[in-house]
Amino acid sequence: MTEPVIRPATDADAQGLADLGRQTFIDTFVTGFGIPYPSDDLTVYLDASFSAEAIRTKLKEPGAAWWVAERDGELLAFANTGPNTLPHPDGRPSHAELRRLYVSKAAQGLGLGTKLLKIALDWMEANGDGPLWIGVWSGNEKAQKLYAAYGFEKAGGYQYPVGRWMDDEFILRRG
Template identity: 80%
Template sequence: MTDAVIRPARPEDAAALGVLGRQTFIDTFVAGFGIPYPAGDLSAFLDAGFSPETIATKLSEPGAAWWVADRDGELLAFSNAGPNTLPHPDGRASHAELRRLYVGKQAQGLGLGTQLLKIALEWMEAHTDGPLWIGVWSGNDKAQKLYAAYGFEKAGEYQYPVGRWLDDEFILRRG
């Protein structure tokens, strides 16, 4: 195990969350899965989604929650949940969505992802009036199996934009 502490994210975590999120996206989807994003699209997506300003805004979003795995001031992983934004006909903003569950490459295998998932699911159950939702890349079998173990089932598909590139994603639902 690790001596990391799971805690709510704080405003001063915004820059470190941006760095971790950006690197984890690259490690997972570019290096790991080999998705051939055009360089301009990838750069625009990463710059827009993981800038300190964007993360700071998202950290203060009403009805959303963030948690980090912190080891001596170094962020190793994070999760984020909030009002559902997935494009499913049964989905409502009053339902809860797990938006991100990112574990840095150096921290994989330590159980942090599962800890963060359990905390997020508990929070989601307390902050929804309907089912729970997750969007996951269609090629990420490991994540799909993890979510299935927690009762999520495929409920639909959509395309997630990374710049002008569109990833095929599955919409998962529980409840």
């Protein structure tokens, strides 16, 4: 089997990113953590977040960056950074935020999440002018452990909408 390659995402990845994002969200939060999203709220959220059209628009967002890990033409993981949007009193749009770090269920535990995180953090240090920010689901201890290993500490919390459902999220900060 060939080694996965990490590269910046392009417009041609929109459908692949949409499919990978949708499946990883379902595998992680619905099947994995068992969050009981009402199905219409989940559908609204998934369509708004993970349609090819939605991703195409997000790929064009000024000041944002996207990377994919790919093997033999198949997307295994992605990361997305951009201007900070988290509702913390010290947060500014000129700071950088890790918006998503998603590794497909089949490719987890191979080090891809760590590799993408390092690339994203270097980009965030170079492209923001303050602390680095991440929002993470309050029950996602695996992701929280990884972020803590890279210096992130809990700085607050907020409610993240999935349709009309609200998830309890932690706001993490480094620096």
